Amino acid sequence: MDWMQVVFKSLGAVAMLFLITRILGKKQISQLTFFEYITGITLGEVAGFISTDMEAHYINGVAALIVWFLVPYSLELLTLKSKRLREWFEGKGTVMIKEGKVLEDNLKKERYTADELLEQLRTKSVFNVADVEFAILEASGELNVLLKKDNQPLTAKHLGIQVAPERESQAVIIDGNLMDEPLATAGLSREWLFTELEKIGVTLENVFIGQVDSYGQLYIDVYNDMLQLPQPSVKQLLMATLKKCEADLALFGLSTKNEDAKRMYEGCAEQMGRVVETMTPILKR
Template sequence: MQEWLLIGARSILFAGVLFVITKLIGKKQISELSFFEYVSGITIGSIAGEIIMGLDNHWASGILSIMIFGLVTLFADILSLKSKSFRDFFEGKGTIFIKDGKILENNLKKERYSIDDLSSLLRQKNVFKAADVEFAVLEPRGDISIMLKKENQPLTPKDLQLNLPQEKEPQTVIMDGNILNDPLAGSGKNKKWLKAEIEKLGHTQENIFLGQIDSFGDLTVDLYDDSIKVPAPQQRPLLLAMIKKCAADLEIFSLQTDSKSAQKMYERNTEKLNRIIQKLAPYLK
């Protein structure tokens, strides 16, 4: 067999072997790696490269070595799930770098981090002053987790006691001009509704690159032609405006009538509508 055909056959074989080993180990192998997983991944790749290029023609030995390294990594991951002590030894523990706003220099030296390294990690978290940090820990996989001091934390709607609607992830119902049936059904809509919404926007299904339905049932689209401006959905703002107009009309009626009973009725219903508007406003803006 010619050399290039032999290398091609080996490449296909070991691509399949590596795929099986990666699926066996799981997604953790392709995320942030622990030291052992890093070494194991490099070794497996090196073994595959050696065999593909035909050194000593030991195919079976190469596959066996890859299987051993893959199974050892898998076994270590399973054992780390069962035992905290093994997990601490295998993956390491987090190291506190900042506590109560104070940098712990000894811990920096222990992990061989300079103050420049710490500053770089903080900047990656959009923190530019160490004095703003209440607590920071270096995670076993090399990332840093921080908690800002209370006065430096951003305000949230909960802090302001705002009542906001709960939102769910948008459902992608059109991709590359094709309707995706499962997400469409998951959003509680059907094709008839979708086509009607597309007509309202003045576009065709084939011209839509991406179409999504949000948690409020509004359709937003991105077109192939970027020069065309797509109007934002107006159903909810229009509904809010209509309810406000009804409340304003009732208030006007109460001022125009001479009947005391009718006036009280208009005022009572105006108050009801205003309470409804107050509750619905976060959902309809």
């Protein structure tokens, strides 16, 4: 029956397209270059053709798919080693704005209008061309923008503030199920997790998503959105404890009459003060 042939051919085409896409890599589903765009369209056309054309030989369509797979795959291997070939097949970026000045010749070269350029700038939250230090149109068609120094947002580095490095949060609970691998990656155990859930007052089955951040704090989202949960306070408690230690050491130094003990307590209080200063950017995040 014809419909059964279409089903089997379609299933075969889907399987081959999936395998080809997996081998060609993630570039085929990201921002495409000209050649990748042509390859993707043609592979789809060929797959549709061999799925529905009852008169053509199925093996001919398979051969066409293999050719359209081998050509871009071979070119990818070659372009990895040759910058000239990369520029030829993938293109290269074009500078559209430099030092707040629009380069009209480059706009004409890329067949870009002023309206299209302004629209692309607005997608980057830039509404004034004069604020732009540098803007380049990438080979993928995306416009990347660098603002002038005085228009860039302030960062902790600009303010001279020390911040701690951030690590990936681990999802230790998903749909009420405990995830052992992320839990082990965070260096934590099941016993720790159950203890934290008990502190909050929820059971594992009621948790939709549970994440542990780089500081070992557990954040959870439960199925019942109306339920109010206590916020994590590990960092606040640690900061309060460190400050109390500093205050206690200073108090001991003031209350003792022994000069040696006084100097020891004062020195320890100064050291604890430096510890508090170092940990403040981490514990107040």
